Amino acid sequence: MIDLFRKKVNNYPDYWLEYENSFKKKPIEDLKLARFVVLDTETTGFDYLNDRILCIGALSLVDKNIALNQSLELFLKQEHYNAESAKIHGILKDGGASRISESAAMEELLRFLNNSIIVAHHAIFDITMINRALERNGLPRLKNKFLDTSNLYKKTLLNSNVFKKKEHYSLDELAEKFDISKKDRHTALGDAYITAIAFLKIRSRLKGKGQLRIKDLLKMG
Amino acid sequence: MKNTISHRVADFLKNFPPFNVLGQADLETLAEEITIVYKEKDSVIFEENDEPHPYFYVVNKGAVALKKGSDKSIMDMCDEGDIFGLRPLMAQENYKMSAKAHEESILYAIPINIFKPYAQKNIAVGNFLIESFASNTRNPYSKSHRGKLYDEVPDINPVAPDTHVLDLQSVQYSKKLVTCTATTSAKTIAKRMTEKKVGAMLVVKDKMPIGIITDKDLRNNIVTGKYPITTKAKEIMVSPVITYNKHLTITQAQMAMMKSNISHLCITKDGTPNSKAIGILSKHDVMVALGNNPAVLIKAINRAKKIKSIKQIRKSITHLLQDYLDQNIPIKLTTKIISELNDACVKQIIKLSLEEMPTKPPVKFAWLALGSQGRSEQLLQTDQDNAMVFENVPEDKLIETTDYILKLSKLINKGLFDIGYDYCPAEMMASNPNWCLSLDEWKKTISHWIINPGTDEVLLSSIFFDYNITYGDVNLVNELSEHIFETTKKYPIFYLHLASGALQNPSPTGFFRQLLVEEDGEHKDSFDLKRRALMPLTDAARVLILSHSVKSINSTAERFEKLAELEPNNEEIFMACSYATRALLKFRTKHGLLHNDSGRYIAIDKLTKEEKIKLKRTFKTIKEIQELVSIRFKVSNLLR
Incomplete structure (x- = not known):
């Protein structure tokens, strides 16, 4: 019975505790100093229950700089496989790059993330996929704040009756609007890069409304 | 990693x-x-x-x-x-x-x-x-490298060279050599020169230049009948060729051409005729290097094979504009020339986009420039505003045709973006399916605007009605204009709405005649020259000229001039408006160039006393024309 009241913290591996501890620090308020992690996942499909992550790409963004030696590209070993979606992302079940287990990938991802703000296109999808993977490995959900470039992009558009905003904007549309090369589209890191540049360009366009703060961004998207 | x-x-x-x-x-x-x-x-x-x-x-x-x-x-x-x-x-x-x-x-x-x-x-x-x-x-290699990127058009210096250093700057020459051998016939030579759009052909042997044939040689030798059309190159070529190495400076090139009275120099690897020919330098290239002549720029635009080269030329156009303003060339002339050049750029982009399409267009179409570009008032690059109209097709062909034209429009919009015209934030571009319609569909849309003139419809018509054809079939556009005149005549209430729209721009000055500035946002404390000063004039000119059913005069200043001619009793005020429009346009352009932006927002505290007076003088005119519009179209206070 006493067990019920004792914290279960001890069951979690060290890297989770480290990750969790990073949130005890006061979050950075200055947009120039805060670290954003721009990420994208390639999955076997869009079903949160049955589909699995095949690849995670993540870039670290501080101020307006993306240092390539601080990026993450993980290929995961998965039992579930969907031939249909493989046509899009081109990741074969046993092909190419060296693969790691889902639990190892989660460890690397958490070490990379710490308390950074996550930026992703249609962020809910990627974050839910990652949370499911964490759950399967006996870990709690992500604790990071996150921004969705699809929502942020809508804020840059004109508010006018003559022109109707769409409900969703695809990453392709953003890449075209902002003139970002789509060569690496549908690779996790390539999509993360497009998202990162789009995020920077969105930020510069949102600045029109005075000095942009992290608080404002979080409110918008 | x-x-x-x-x-x-x-x-x-x-x-x-x-x-x-x-x-x-x-x-x-x-x-x-x-x-x-x-x-x-x-x-x-x-x-x-x-x-x-x-x-x-x-x-x-x-x-x-x-x-x-x-x-x-x-x-x-x-x-x-x-x-x-x-x-x-x-x-x-x-x-x-x-x-x-x-x-x-x-x-x-x-x-x-x-x-x-x-x-x-x-x-x-x-x-x-x-x-x-x-x-x-x-x-040091950038020049030879750029050659690869822009081989059709010699790179034009974005910053025209300082005349003091002409002696030191090496020239950019064409690297795509058009050559023939000593035995090629004159006919073939002429054909290839036409095809490649060059004025001279190099005659080579083992890659070394042995002679040159220019347009002039063909004229003097073949067209005069002196030699038959089948003559071999070696009979008519000029030889030896004057050769230089690639480190030739602009001044050297000019002197060499004058000295020998020739129009082309050959660039060889070591500068002697006994090494490999690597390029040819024409008088045109030298002029381009000097880069401040509209005729040269037009030629360069029409020769451009890649969008990237047009982007380079655009920089020279901006430089030319700066020169004109510095030299106080009348803004009327400046606007004409610069609009002409901008137009040529757009036309060339449309041509290049057409070449990129897999098939020829299935119908006639017309590319319409809207807004300031349509009014030929665009001196600086701003956002794109454009639309497409195409010939009517049977209903079962409509989807297919629209698809084609939309695809083409997308290419053109992208091309314009690449040379520096930002996408329109409100999507008023031909790649938007609402702005890419067949003639009948446009007629329907326009009728809808005119018959139901709500705020949005008036706004849309005020943007669209300044259209001007940039490329394509002019009959389509004429038919569209006719339709507008007929419909507005049937529904005169539309004028009233358009006029009241024209009066809705915020006033430029406050109660104490002080300039009113923006109160918040990115441009806080600066004066919105476009909305508070230029737009009232543009809007007034539009509704007045429309009520006179005058077509194909699009520029605001010219519209006022035409109005002065049509209504001699109001000549004074219309001429004042025409003058004010040009003055404001010049003002905007100068500020835009200074700050590398659209010149729309002016920092009041940076203006000189003289500039402020000039600016305020135009406001009196704006007030007067707004009163005239208000009385003529009986815009009641209720509507305002």
């Missing part, structure tokens, strides 16, 4: 010196350590006398201006693939120039401590650096 992005960075770098001499493996290692930096337009990368960063930079996208001295004159403009900020790192001194993003840019920052070992290890890299520092250019 090697990954998809570092791969892509390496892929980019390997096209440019000195990275092109590095091995793939070295390049990939280098790429992994790079930081990708995003710079907003006008943001500073480093200032003169700053301590050097631990990186040097390569431009991946956009453009960076290097400036020096208290007057901040532009020393150099770095484009894709250009390196900057390296010399201070090697010499371990502070920056000698400042670097500022001239456009929104993406840079690769390369850590010097990672790069230095390569420079020391690899002789070719070292040589590049030594040569680049010795010649004091950022990239």
Whole structure:
């Protein structure tokens, strides 16, 4: 019975505790100093229950700089496989790059993330996929704040009756609007890069409304 | 860590010196350590006398201006693939120039401590650096490299060369050689010259130049009947060829041409006729290098085979505009010439886009410039506003046809974007299915606007009704104009709404005749020249000219002139409006050039007393014309 009241913290591996501890620090308020992690996942499909992550790409963004030696590209070993979606992302079940287990990938991802703000296109999808993977490995959900470039992009558009905003904007549309090369589209890191540049360009366009703060961004998207 | 992005960075770098001499493996290692930096337009990368960063930079996208001295004159403009900020790192001194993003840019920052070992290890890299520092250019090979990018059009200096240094600047010559052998017939030569759009053909033997045939030689020898059309090249060529090496300066080239009274020089590898011919330099190239002549620019535009080369030419157009304003050339003439040039750019982009389409267009179509571009009032590059109209087709063909035209429009919009016209934030572009319609569909849309003139409809018509055909079938456009006149005549209430729309712009001055400035937002405390001063005039001119059913006069100033002619009793006020429009346009353009923006927002505190007086003088005219519109169309206070 006493067990019920004792914290279960001890069951979690060290890297989770480290990750969790990073949130005890006061979050950075200055947009120039805060670290954003721009990420994208390639999955076997869009079903949160049955589909699995095949690849995670993540870039670290501080101020307006993306240092390539601080990026993450993980290929995961998965039992579930969907031939249909493989046509899009081109990741074969046993092909190419060296693969790691889902639990190892989660460890690397958490070490990379710490308390950074996550930026992703249609962020809910990627974050839910990652949370499911964490759950399967006996870990709690992500604790990071996150921004969705699809929502942020809508804020840059004109508010006018003559022109109707769409409900969703695809990453392709953003890449075209902002003139970002789509060569690496549908690779996790390539999509993360497009998202990162789009995020920077969105930020510069949102600045029109005075000095942009992290608080404002979080409110918008 | 090697990954998809570092791969892509390496892929980019390997096209440019000195990275092109590095091995793939070295390049990939280098790429992994790079930081990708995003710079907003006008943001500073480093200032003169700053301590050097631990990186040097390569431009991946956009453009960076290097400036020096208290007057901040532009020393150099770095484009894709250009390196900057390296010399201070090697010499371990502070920056000698400042670097500022001239456009929104993406840079690769390369850590010097990672790069230095390569420079020391690899002789070719070292040589590049030594040569680049010795010649004091950022990239001694940039010219021969640019040649690859813009081989059809010789690179036009974005910053026209300072006349003082003409003696020192080497010229840009055409590298795509058009050659024949001694036995080629005159007919074939003429055909190929027409095909390649060149004025001279080099006759070569073992790649060495043995003679040259120009347009003039063909005229003098063949057309006069002196020789038959089947004559061999060796009979009519001029020989020997005057040759130079590629380090020829602009002044040298001019002198050489004058001295020998010729229009073409041949560039060979070592400058003698006994080495490989690598290029040809025409009088035209020299003029282009001098770069301030509209005729030369038009020719260069029409010759452009790539959108990228048009972008270069656009920079020269901006420079030309600056010159005109500096020399106080009448704004009427300036506007005409610059609009003409802008128009030519758009036309060329449409032509290039048509070539890119897999099939010929299934129907006639017309590309319409809207807004300020339609009014030929666009001196600076602003957002795109355009639309497409195409011939009516049977209903079962409509979807297919629309698809084709939309695809074409998308290409054109992208091309315009690439040369510097931003996408319209409200999507008023031909690639938007609402702005890409058949003639009948447009008629329907326009009728709807005119019959149901709500706020949105009036706004849409005020943007659309200034259309001007840039390319395509003029009959389609005439029919559209006829339709507008007929419909507005049937529904005169529309004038009332258009007129009340014209009166809704905020007033330029407050109660105490002080200039009213924006109260918040990005442009807080600056004066919105477009909305508060230019738009009231433009809107008034539109509704008045429409009520007179005058078509194909689009420029606001010219509309007022026409109105003065139609209504002699109001001549004075209309002429004042015409003058005010031009004055404001000039004002806007000057400020836009000064700040490298659209010139729409003016910082009041930076204006001189004289400028303020000039500005205020136009406001009286604006007030008067608004009163005239209000009375004529009986815009009641209720509607306002």
